[in-house]
Amino acid sequence: MSKVKYYYDAETLSYRKVEKRKRNTFRKIALFTVASALFGFLFFNLASQFYESPQARKLKRENEFLKLSLKESQEDVNDLAKVIKNVEERDNSIYRIYFDAAPISDEQRQSGFGGVNRYKDFEGYDSSKKIIGLKESIDKLKKRVAIQSKSLDEIEELAKSKEELLASIPAIQPVRNEDLTRMASGYGYRTDPFNKTRKFHYGMDFTAPRGTPVFATGDGVVDRADANSAGYGNHIRIDHGFGYVSLYAHLRENKPYNVRVGQRVKRGDIIGYVGSTGRSQAPHLHYEVFKDKERINPINFYYGNLTPEEFNLLLKASQQENISLD
Structure with a gap:
């Protein structure tokens, strides 16, 4: 039960009861509420500068982790x-x-x-x-x-x-060294065996016994295997690709070919046998190399199966201007 308050009235010379006014009560309540809110706001801001909430600490750690990960x-x-x-x-x-x-x-x-x-x-x-x-x-x-x-x-x-x-690339000798009688004629000017005139010899002549195996000097496809080219007799042409073609002439009369047109061959495969067909003076292999349809010196392509000493001997023999066999 609330206390009753009195005050002394000097005019009536008596005590009078204090009457509470609702307006004053509301004013005090409002003032207290505003003051409390202002104090709470100031306290929260001051506290947040010195104390972090668990959520703030978590976000801060995640931010630092992301920065470290980025680095x-x-x-x-x-x-x-x-x-x-x-x-x-x-x-x-x-x-x-x-x-x-x-x-x-x-x-x-x-x-x-x-x-x-x-x-x-x-x-x-x-x-x-x-x-x-x-x-x-x-x-x-x-x-x-x-x-x-x-x-x-x-x-x-x-x-x-x-x-x-x-x-x-035609990179080996078409006839094995052990099968050779000799290297009869090389690339360059030679004396024609038939009319004794000096003319250019576009290949190399390897003398060997009739029936000696002839080897493909590089991988390729057999382009020709016939006797339909003047002077060459039975001969084979291999298209090696990349502009290279090799020719093997004067193969033997009986069963001269060990391959057929269109057959793919590997370097070292036996493709035919030495003979003396066509414009030939004696059993031998006439060998030519073409690059982009131009004849080139075959001596430059024997690095695949000759030792330096064997190559030097072959080079020396090929440079002698003598009588060719075709």
């Missing part, structure tokens, strides 16, 4: 860029040069991306600059890897062609 990711990208740079340098200075391919310029490998803004979604944040920089570095690395992958695909194809080229 480590940038370092990883930098390391990858160094590795790719090393591969690119080897690609240009070793692989592409070896296979006669033009190097790829740095401008092509490291060019950026034009056109629309690819990183608009990453703008407007505290770490936008770092994130956009990292994203741009990753995109450039992806492009460099794609270019390098395409280059390696090209190198692989060139390597296959190079391997095929090395196997196709």
Whole structure:
């Protein structure tokens, strides 16, 4: 029960009861409420400067973790860029040069991306600059890897062609050294055995007993195996590809061919046998090499099965201007 308060009225010389006014009560309540709210607001702001809520501490830790992850990711990208740079340098200075391919310029490998803004979604944040920089570095690395992958695909194809080229070049002697009687005539001007005039001899003549095996000097496809070319008698032509063709003439009369037209042969396969058909003075093999339809000196293509000493002896014999056998 609330207490009743009185006050002394000097005019009536008596005590009078204090009457409470509702207006004053509401004013006090309102003043107390505003003061409490203001005090609470000030206290919260002051406290937040010295004390962090669990949620704030969690968000702060996550932010620090993201910053650390961003830094480590940038370092990883930098390391990858160094590795790719090393591969690119080897690609240009070793692989592409070896296979006669033009190097790829740095401008092509490291060019950026034009056109629309690819990183608009990453703008407007505290770490936008770092994130956009990292994203741009990753995109450039992806492009460099794609270019390098395409280059390696090209190198692989060139390597296959190079391997095929090395196997196709006429690179061995068509008659084994142990089967030879002698190297009768080489490439160059020689005396014709029939009319005794000096004329150019476009091949090399290897004397050997009739029936001596003749070997394909490189991989290829048999283009001709007939006697329908004047002077050559029974002969074989092999198309090696890459502009190379080899010719084997004056093969024997009976069963001269060990291959048929259109057959694919390997270097070292027996394709026919020494004879003396056509315009020939004695059993021997007349051998020619063509490059892009031009006859070239076969002496340059015996590196596949001759020792340096054997090659020097063959070279010396081939340079003697004597009477050819065809």
